[in-house]
Amino acid sequence: MAKTILRVRQGGIAYYLNESSTGAKNSGRRFILSRTSNFGKTKDGWIKVNSTEHQVLVDANSELDQFNACTSLFASKEQRPHVDRHHIRGMAGKWEGEAFPARVTHRRDATQNANNENVSRQVER
The missing domain is CATH 3.30.67 (Viral Envelope Glycoprotein; domain 2)
Incomplete structure (x- = not known):
């Protein structure tokens, strides 16, 4: 630090x-x-x-x-x-979640995306 x-x-x-x-x-x-x-x-x-x-x-x-x-x-x-390392990945594309892990957004959709991801993981198991 x-x-x-x-x-x-x-x-x-x-x-x-x-x-x-x-x-x-x-x-x-x-x-x-x-x-x-x-x-x-x-x-x-x-x-x-x-x-x-x-x-x-x-x-x-x-x-x-x-x-x-x-x-x-x-x-x-x-x-x-x-x-600024926070924005180094660039714009999200169609590959998001396939080539790299899905991003967590910093808007109100962040909790919705995280919840959908957790639900889909539980359904797969």
Whole structure:
């Protein structure tokens, strides 16, 4: 689980420095600097930050210095886009429930679909 180490804001732009969790194969800590704009409504992307850059961001004296350091660091590296994993499967098609398990929708049909599925399983047995 990611842990937020630093959060600085100025106007509608905010930077978040997170320590991400590492797997069993990796040793050491990993840091990610994310940027949002439009008061958090738009996620602009993220970059990897090494431990030296992390220390520079954390050791800055004032919030303005931290914001300027985040801005320059974010501009100096190639940004990776934010990917919303919630919508990664795309639109439902005719194959739904055959090639992949049927989706649970988040509307009022969700309980109806779940109940129909449970009833059909009980009938089959």
